[in-house]
Amino acid sequence: MPLRLPGAVAAAPAPTRQLTAAAALLACVLAALTVTAGIGVVRVTFGVVLAVAGAALLVRGARTAGTRSLGPAGSVTLARGVLVVGVATLVGLDGAGQVALVVLSALALALDAADGPVARRTGTATALGARFDMETDAVLLLVLSVHVATVTGAWWVVALGLLRYAYVGAARVLPWLEGELPVRRSAKVVAAAQGVVLIVAAAGVLPPAVERAALVLALAALLWSFGMSVVYRWRVTDEHPVRRRAAVTGLLTAAGAVLVGGVLVLPGAPLALEPLGFVRLPIELVVGAAVLAVLPARPRRVVAVVAGVVLALVGLLKLLDLGFMTFLDRPFDPVSDWVLLGNAQEFVRGTVGETGAVVATLGAGIAAAGLVVATACAVLRLGGLAARYRGVTLPGAAVLGTAWLVIWALAGGQLVPGAPVAAADGVAQLRDRITTVPAAIRDDRAFAAELARDPFAGSSADGLLTALRGKDVVFAVVESYGRSAVEDPAMAPRIDPVLAEGDRDLAAAGFSSRTGYLTAPISGGGSWLAHATLFSGLRIDDQRRHDQLTASDRLTLTRAFRDAGWETTAVMPGTTREWPEAAFYGHQRVHGFDRLGYAGPPFSWSPMPDQYALSAFSRLEYDRPGRGPLMAEIALTSSHAPWTPVPPLLPWEQIGDGSVYRPHAGGQRAYESIFSGDTAEIRRNYLDSLVYSLRSQLGWIERFGDDDLVVVLLGDHQPVGAVTGPGASRDVPISVVTRDPEVLDRVAGWGWAPGLKPQPDAPVRPMEEFRDRFLETFSR
Known part of the structure; x- marks a missing residue:
């Protein structure tokens, strides 16, 4: 509990000389830590703010006690106390920072054994000194417990530092807990043991199992010690009242602070959703507290309610941004993305039924409305407290505002990428959304002009794709097959042998290939946007553009094949409902899930294994007697998240109706499972599924391909950031595979290298350029 001594503040001067000396010592400690542990501006500023807050409380206590x-x-x-501030700046660090934290903590713990004897020998023991000593101990234990919890991930360890504050808080509700406690040697031993155990755990010198056991025992001993204090106070008091109003008030205030603070510090980047990513100082909180503290009562209430509603809107936008960044690697667009919320409702309906979808929709609406009401009430309540304690609020806002400016101006600091410590998310959210609407209007006009400019509009069918006449052309689109899979050192060793084996097997069957890169318009998800981009020759990176495209008469690559005499078909295992866009693309026959005759189990998201989808394509289209030249689009879904379980590759003649896969479908997972758990395991699952997809497609070419087959094999987009990590490109590999050397000669001018593995220096072209380039290359 912070040092809070209520009552009138006396005019006695503060212990200025000692505080000045402490400030000098703190400057030396922070300077040394900057050099030895590299703590940086953010941590130094945090230490200064913590020291100023502690000094202010100490000055208040000294003046109240009338001591010089x-x-x-x-x-x-x-x-x-200075050493404890130094320890606080080192929380979460390893290496030199960890060593410095252990040394400073041990020194602070050793000094704890000195101040008591010094006070007794000099006859200067005071209530203020005893309280100061106790609070310093409590802060050290809290800081150490947070550090150990941060580095080990065992967040229950924080209870070691919070129990003392929990006891003090409980005394506000249960007044019989207040009062003197007997001096117990066991309590002193337990208290000292907490510091020793936490320092040893921070040092990391014990085996993990022994360290965890020591922490558990320390927590058990602390619970026993506090329990003994509670029992003692119960026995020595005749009445045991409960301040229910104080409890409710405290809970409401704490809940409001958590809600408001949580919305403001919530990172906007999924990869920043880790404990240190929430260590942020929002400028909106600082300015808002100061403004509400000085406003008169009635204007303050109006401003607080409006601010609460705006804050709720910011929170909703943050949550939507996190969802879109997770699945589509881009923030939510309030102009064009509302239709995707309808698609989400359809997905829920297909998963849990009509009733479940209605309940989920109502629940989402109630939650959104509840957030608006809750944030308005929270800001209103906190604003009232800021005004009531104006003497604390305004100096505190001044200190924190200065700290924000220092961090923003000198450091731009981030403890984790994507979560600046000097936060201004609310301002940024509103600014970005305000500029989104006119930008969207301009984009609509620009895209309409692009739609109207089609260099192949009105082209004669006789002149289209003449170099491929008589060929069967298959566009095989592998879900989440991105550049990272073939270049990232953590993934390429799994994929390189598959591509090398594919080259050898295809060469033995008479096939050759050339490979390069395309840059997809999206990443992480939104496969239909990549398909639209590939076949339309326009960049389709959001639903608004997609809807405009499919309502137009733009010539697609599929329709060009159809008009030039090919039979056009699509194999879409993931399509479980009507697909009206098929007419726009020019598909004469679409084989969705219901038309593929699959009698086996799903494999998490993927409705069927890729090998079955390819087998069904052979049965329904490729081996169909009397057909003409075929142009097919095949969506391979086995490498769609969550990437497990992965079916085995089977002899093609054993696949049948797919019921053979039933023994291999154990361990089904929900999509959201990819955002929790071990990153290495998630990446391994992704690679397992991608290996299966590639081997299925390459095996089909080797087994069923003939002299008239041309396969365009490509990825639709990169996998989610949980696999690629931050900063990954949007490039995807694309290969042309055929036995016909004339076809490969035509694409030789594209700069693609022979084989299935693209070279690191391979030319990269936007996916929206592919349609025009393909038509120009293979037409007259």
């Missing part, structure tokens, strides 16, 4: 000096023992405790 803390005495010799107080000087020792003040030195310990």
